[in-house]
Amino acid sequence: MTEIDIIERLRQKLPVFPRSGIVLGVGDDCAVFRPKSSPEDLLVTTDLLVEGIHFLPSTHLPEDVGHKAVARGLSDIAAMGGDPRFCLLSVALAPGMEGAWMGRFYRGALRLAGIHKLTIAGGDLAHAARFTCDVVVCGAVPRGEALTRSGARPGDSIYISGALGGSALGLESRSSAARNRHLRPEPRVALGRFLRRQVHASAAMDLSDGISLDLHRLSVASGVSAVIDHPLPSFPGASVEQVLHGGEDYELLFT
Amino acid sequence: MTEIDIIERLRQKLPVFPRSGIVLGVGDDCAVFRPKSSPEDLLVTTDLLVEGIHFLPSTHLPEDVGHKAVARGLSDIAAMGGDPRFCLLSVALAPGMEGAWMGRFYRGALRLAGIHKLTIAGGDLAHAARFTCDVVVCGAVPRGEALTRSGARPGDSIYISGALGGSALGLESRSSAARNRHLRPEPRVALGRFLRRQVHASAAMDLSDGISLDLHRLSVASGVSAVIDHPLPSFPGASVEQVLHGGEDYELLFT
Missing domain, CATH: 3.30.1330.10 (PurM-like, N-terminal domain)
Structure with a gap:
């Protein structure tokens, strides 16, 4: 299970x-x-x-x-x-x-x-x-303004707050920028507040288990399907595997 | 430390x-x-x-x-x-x-x-x-009505909601009543509410580490000293050691 x-x-x-x-x-x-x-x-x-x-x-x-x-x-x-x-x-x-x-x-x-x-x-x-x-x-x-995973609607665009795969790369390599990202992730608190107040994002979640799993979760929670038709923002040096499935980037995924 | x-x-x-x-x-x-x-x-x-x-x-x-x-x-x-x-x-x-x-x-x-x-x-x-x-x-x-450890005043009486030492006895023996008390402690939620609403207790805390340590904590938090001049309520069969220092009774201590 x-x-x-x-x-x-x-x-x-x-x-x-x-x-x-x-x-x-x-x-x-x-x-x-x-x-x-x-x-x-x-x-x-x-x-x-x-x-x-x-x-x-x-x-x-x-x-x-x-x-x-x-x-x-x-x-x-x-x-x-x-x-x-x-x-x-x-x-x-x-x-x-x-x-x-x-x-x-x-x-x-x-x-x-x-x-x-x-x-x-x-x-x-x-x-x-x-x-x-x-x-x-x-x-x-x-009251009532929390961003949730279930707010995405058909036609919404999908955004990511930064480069993916850095933490996974940092775990496996000695690249100092990636290493730092793995050891000292910076939570996107100011951005989250901005998304709620100014952008009025329809849905949001943090990327802790990798975009491949987390985007699926957001889609299921919102009852919509998702299409990725742009290249994903990749951390310099990260493999496709790390970008898609690498956990602990703690970037925000929002629509 | x-x-x-x-x-x-x-x-x-x-x-x-x-x-x-x-x-x-x-x-x-x-x-x-x-x-x-x-x-x-x-x-x-x-x-x-x-x-x-x-x-x-x-x-x-x-x-x-x-x-x-x-x-x-x-x-x-x-x-x-x-x-x-x-x-x-x-x-x-x-x-x-x-x-x-x-x-x-x-x-x-x-x-x-x-x-x-x-x-x-x-x-x-x-x-x-x-x-x-x-x-x-x-x-x-x-608002403002939580019972705290620091509310006891000189002259307050000290009370305990039930028998002490049962959990410690239950840990060491096969006595079924004590055993049950160790395995399935019953939190005194209704009593706590009663102490706040009807009794207006001045201070309260739960007994998780034994009366010897917890009464000391309450006294320190309230800035008062405590005198025990009555026999402590003992769980049937519990030793003096278990009554004084036995943890996890989850009874309430209040003044």
């Missing part, structure tokens, strides 16, 4: 209780919570970062890991056009990480959070055999 | 940005977010559950693990007198857990969520060497 099957099977079973305040649940970049009588909706997203799966201690400095943990969540907020507000960091430390490593991890996380004026409001601390971290990021949009 | 030292050191470094909406950050059972112009505050808490640390596959059924993951978060909402609203579940599955195990884990989580009308609104799915799960639970209270 793939991740998509699991989520789809689960989603069908999940009741949305009327008092929950949830107006958009499982299946988009963030859940959308509507506070009583408020002019703003709250966007909530959560992302795991697991040692050995999402990063390697041999290639990622502790600061890179902290940066990436926060960047993944911020990218989801960007995808829905949100203003970052606060986050919670849950961290399970592996043996030997309690001292300097952890200090440097938090330094990387705090630096990126500070750039986006994201308050760290809580979290949990535990121990594990391997470092694992879960980051919850919350953002806000004016 | 202990967990308390780490959190304290970190807390001093964390800026709260004015636009974040956060009115209570790191250090209580939940963070408190105040949505613009809303009559309600949102409580947000996140808790890790790590295989080998918080549960053992040999003693916990998958349903118990799902139950416990959600119970930990609900107990934090109860501690602040909140109404549960929604949650997000991030799960890193270990090899071999993709099929039946996972189905049973979600069954346990969904059952407890259903009892408390807690909508599952999102999450993340990944893989890891050992099962790890992070649960974010959100609840609501009328």
Whole structure:
């Protein structure tokens, strides 16, 4: 069973209780919570970062890991056009990480959070055999204005915010620009806000698993098909494979 | 460095940005977010559950693990007198857990969520060497009415909602009542709401690490000292050690 099957099977079973305040649940970049009588909706997203799966201690400095943990969540907020507000960091430390490593991890996380004026409001601390971290990021949009995956309509044009394949290239090569893109992805928060406010994009999502899979997801969510009739913007040096299927570019896909 | 030292050191470094909406950050059972112009505050808490640390596959059924993951978060909402609203579940599955195990884990989580009308609104799915799960639970209270750890005043009486040491006893023995308490803790959500609405408790928190440590935390947060001049309510069969230092009872401590 793939991740998509699991989520789809689960989603069908999940009741949305009327008092929950949830107006958009499982299946988009963030859940959308509507506070009583408020002019703003709250966007909530959560992302795991697991040692050995999402990063390697041999290639990622502790600061890179902290940066990436926060960047993944911020990218989801960007995808829905949100203003970052606060986050919670849950961290399970592996043996030997309690001292300097952890200090440097938090330094990387705090630096990126500070750039986006994201308050760290809580979290949990535990121990594990391997470092694992879960980051919850919350953002806000004016009521009803969150960009979603399901808004695309027949005839809409499809756009990508930047070059693809850089992160995948950076994982496999020593190219410093690509390497940096892999280690320190920059979430497109300002662009996401611009797409919501000025461009009035009909749909948006972030590219975390590669355009080949993510464009399919957006199409399915919107109930439309997609045609690629222009060359894709490629990161210099990236292979076709990396451009199409490379994950973690954290660019925005929008219509 | 202990967990308390780490959190304290970190807390001093964390800026709260004015636009974040956060009115209570790191250090209580939940963070408190105040949505613009809303009559309600949102409580947000996140808790890790790590295989080998918080549960053992040999003693916990998958349903118990799902139950416990959600119970930990609900107990934090109860501690602040909140109404549960929604949650997000991030799960890193270990090899071999993709099929039946996972189905049973979600069954346990969904059952407890259903009892408390807690909508599952999102999450993340990944893989890891050992099962790890992070649960974010959100609840609501009328604006400014969250019960906190810091509200106790000199002269307040100290109360505990039930017998202590049951979970620790259940971990070490085959006593079925204690065993059940360890495997399926019941978060005191209705009681927490009652304490906020009817009792107007001055301070509250949940007992997750044992009364010896948690009463100290409440005292420090409130800037008062505490005197225990009555026998503590003990779970039948629990040792003094288990009553004082046993964790995971998830009863409420309040003043």
